[in-house]
Every structure is written in C-alpha cells, then in structure tokens.
Amino acid sequence: MNTQALRTNFLVQDLMRDNAIALVYSHYDRVIVGGTKPGTQPITLPNEPELRASYFLERRELGVINVGGRGQVVADGQTYVLNKLDCLYIGKGVQSVSFASTDPQQPACFYLLSASAHQAYPTTLLKKEEAARSSMGSQETANQRTIYKYIHAEGIQSAQLVMGLTILEKGSVWNTMPAHTHTRRMEAYFYFDIPDSQRVFHLMGEPQQTRHIVVNNHEAIISPPWSIHSGCGTSSYGFIWGMAGENYTYTDMDAVSLNELL
Numbered sequence: 410m411n412t413q414a415l416r417t418n419f420l421v422q423d424l425m426r427d428n429a430i431a432l433v434y435s436h437y438d439r440v441i442v443g444g445t446k447p448g449t450q451p452i453t454l455p456n457e458p459e460l461r462a463s464y465f466l467e468r469r470e471l472g473v474i475n476v477g478g479r480g481q482v483v484a485d486g487q488t489y490v491l492n493k494l495d496c497l498y499i500g501k502g503v504q505s506v507s508f509a510s511t512d513p514q515q516p517a518c519f520y521l522l523s524a525s526a527h528q529a530y531p532t533t534l535l536k537k538e539e540a541a542r543s544s545m546g547s548q549e550t551a552n553q554r555t556i557y558k559y560i561h562a563e564g565i566q567s568a569q570l571v572m573g574l575t576i577l578e579k580g581s582v583w584n585t586m587p588a589h590t591h592t593r594r595m596e597a598y599f600y601f602d603i604p605d606s607q608r609v610f611h612l613m614g615e616p617q618q619t620r621h622i623v624v625n626n627h628e629a630i631i632s633p634p635w636s637i638h639s640g641c642g643t644s645s646y647g648f649i650w651g652m653a654g655e656n657y658t659y660t661d662m663d664a665v666s667l668n669e670l671l
C-alpha cells in the first residue's frame with residue numbers, strides 16, 4: 410500500500426465536528442469509531458440504517474471518553490457529567506443517548522467506541538481519578554507514560570470492549586515500543602492533546618513490514634489484529650486505546666522485540 414492507500418484504509422479523520430456526530434463502521438471486529446463535539450444543542454446517537462436495529466445499542470455496547478471541556482451524556486433519562494478524561498460505559502439495551510457541552514464556549518469532545526454485545530452490563534461512569542493506573546517506560550528511552558484503564562476485567566465490566574488511555578510525560582514521545590500484536594482482537598488508537606503544528610508518526614503493519622501514517626490531533630487509527638500499533642510524536646501527547654474481539658484480557662499481547670522489527 411502506498412501512503413494514500415494506508416490512509417484510506419486505516420486513518421479516521423474529522424471525528425470532532427462542531428454540532429455533529431461522526432461514526433465510522435469497521436469490519437475489524439465490527440467496531441464503530443466515532444466522535445461528537447456538541448454546541449448549544451445536544452447531539453443524539455442516531456440509529457444508523459446499516460445496523461438494521463431498532464436503536465443503536467440494541468445489540469451493541471458503547472464506551473465514551475471526553476477529551477474536551479465538561480459535558481453531559483444522557484442515557485435513557487439518566488444524566489452523567491463527564492470532565493476531561495472521564496469515561497462512561499453504556500450497556501446494550503439503552504435506547505436513547507445524547508451528548509451535550511456544559512459550556513458551548515469550551516465544548517466537550519466525546520470520543521466513542523462501540524462493539525457488538527451479547528449481554529447487557531450496567532451503564533457506569535468512571536472518573537479519571539478512579540481509573541487503574543500503571544507507569545510504563547522511562548525518560549532514557551523517551552517513552553515515560555501512564556496507562557489509565559477504565560473498561561477492563563478489573564474495572565467497568567463489558568461484553569467485549571476494553572478501553573482506556575495513555576498519557577506521555579513531557580519530553581516523552583514514544584508509545585507502545587517495544588511493540589506488540591494481538592491477533593485475537595483489533596485495536597483503535599485516538600490521539601489527543603497533540604499541540605498545534607505537532608504530529609505523531611503512527612507505526613503499523615506486520616512486524617516485518619512496518620509502515621507509518623502521519624497523524625494530526627483528534628485523528629484515529631484502526632489497527633488490524635495482525636498489525637503493531639505504536640507511535641512517535643514530535644512532542645508529547647495522549648491517546649485513547651480500545652479493543653474488541655476474541656479475548657477480554659488486557660495483557661493478552663504478543664510482544665515483538667526490537668530485533669524482530671523490519
């Protein structure tokens with residue numbers, strides 16, 4: 410694949426549109442990657458005709474993480490307030506979902522990741538402060554970062570979604586290196602807090618066929634199960650990761666050592 414083919418297949422752009430919702434359906438584990446940036450009016454989660462469902466979450470679950478100003482999500486009449494980097498899990502069977510910004514001058518930016526679900530789990534809010542944290546990497550290798558897990562086996566319960574985020578320390582630029590694959594499930598990366606005029610070089614491909622995609626702020630990458638997913642920024646940044654597929658265990662990864670990469 411040349412640059413354009415890689416971008417067409419794996420890069421998701423324009424997710425955070427003013428007063429609109431964007432949804433992209435991938436056939437990798439049937440995840441839907443989306444985003445919404447509400448203005449003065451709430452934005453409703455639509456029932457897309459492609460789903461052939463009575464409503465969006467009839468046979469799906471949804472993870473929501475806010476990367477903007479404070480906002481509210483209303484799920485079947487229940488209101489949840491999400492500050493920046495808070496996470497709301499919305500279970501299968503919830504019929505109406507809407508998104509709003511508390512202050513349209515500082516709009517919320519809700520990142521959305523949905524997977525198919527066979528069982529209903531309770532809609533649950535988890536604040537950033539309550540997420541399980543682990544430190545990874547070091548300053549010497551420019552990859553010092555904190556991983557926050559929200560939806561996972563020991564956190565918010567779900568049918569198959571596993572979701573959280575990673576924040577790089579100032580001066581650290583590398584994520585997920587050494588890299589890994591996990592053929593049992595796909596992964597989506599959504600990059601945020603990339604400063605204006607900076608970029609992340611996202612690395613993908615089979616371990617012996619690596620490629621890169623240049624990513625701007627608020628863009629996502631769909632990582633197929635056979636692909637590594639890693640990145641190096643021209644500054645520090647954060648990204649939301651999310652997975653769906655065969656296996657629910659966060660640590661299910663096949664490590665790829667640096668001497669295997671080509």
Ligand SMILES: O=C[C@H](O)[C@@H](O)CC(=O)C(=O)O
Pocket residue numbers: 545554556574575584585586596638650659662
């Ligand atoms: O399968 C797990 C995912 O790739 C990420 O959680 C890795 C990550 O956030 C990191 O190393 O910074």
Ligand SMILES: [Zn+2]
Pocket residue numbers: 589590591596638662
């Ligand atoms: Zn991974």
